[in-house]
Amino acid sequence: MSINKSKSASLHDDIWNHRGPVVFSPVFSWPAKPLTIFRTLTTRWVTLTRTMLFLVIALGVYNFLLPTSAVMADLSVDWILITLARNTALMIIVAGSLHLYLFTFFKQGLNLKFDRRQSMDKHKRFNFGNQVHDNIFWCLISGVPIWTAYEVFYFWGVANGNITALTFSDHSFTFFIWLLILPVFNSAHFYFVHRLLHWPPLYDLAHRLHHRNIQIGPWSGMSMHPVEHILYISSVLIHFVIPTHPVLLLIHLYLRCLTPAFSHAGFEKLIVKGKSITEAADFHHQLHHKYFDCNYGNIEVPLDRWLNTLHDGTDNATAVILQKRRRMLQERKQNFG
Secondary structure: OEOOOOOOOOOOOOOEOOEOOOOOOHHHOOOOOHHHHHHHHHHHHHOOOHHHHHHHHHHHHHHHHOOOHHHHOOOOHHHHHHHHHHHHHHHHHHHHHHHHHHHHOOOOOOOOEOEOOOOOOEOOOOHHHEHHHHHHHHHHHHHHHHHHHHHHHHHHHHHOOOOOEOOOOOOHHHHHHHHHHHHHHHHHHHHHHHHHHOOHHHHHHHHHHHOOOOOOOHHHOOOOOHHHHHHHHHHHHHHHHOOEOHHHHHHHHHHHHOHHHHHOOOEOEEEEOOEEEEEOOOHHHHHHHHHOOOOOOOOOOOHHHHOOOOOOOOHHHHHHHHHHHHHHHHHHHHHHO
């Protein structure tokens, strides 16, 4: 994706600090390029990316911070609270650090920021009248406890023999295959759950809360209603029925629960001392928060393209979306007066 700060005539010029259509992962490009696909699926785990960060955290937690199986065989308050505290700390460190760096201390300025406007910090639609405080509340009071519940029930099930966990020594090849497919699986799950959340009854009940965030930041990512948290994180249930290594469960949880801090950061990349460090957000999801009725998935799998829900970031796509919205409003007025 390219950045262009010129004032060329565009539907986006009043807002966007970004140009260039949405670019999907080459994994599903046609004709297929096996070497490119392999490089795309593997590079993220061996270079400085958030996925590598989650792998390192998961290995550290598994080897040094998990209680013993004997302890986890009982659903005791002690180890559950320790797990909750650890996950809360991870959320605060990741989302909090990104927020401080990008929005509080403004270390990157507008460099590679998608929306050139500042965060909308105060508005009556948010709890406490403050977007950041509202977002932190839902992340920590709903998001982290539900994330923790999935984790606790998995390890409790493993400790009691109700869930099968594989060992790395006997299933190392399976472990690496899972590493490759997890982001793809997550992308597909996210698309269909996200579309479900836009079904009017579920949207009014739950997803509306997340969409109060039009201008997004790191704390916006996991700012959701509890019903949405349950559905959104539910992709990890695959580890409850298909045997995998416990480290994969932890990575999967971090991909679900910590990735949104990056994907909603509002900046294409993180830059430190003029040097690009890692990918952050993507324009694809930024467009969803702006135009709402498009881009339900992410760039890992081009489901939005395949199922005709794509806004590719071009002026033509914006015109189509706005025309569709005007038509829907007219139909609603005709039907309901």
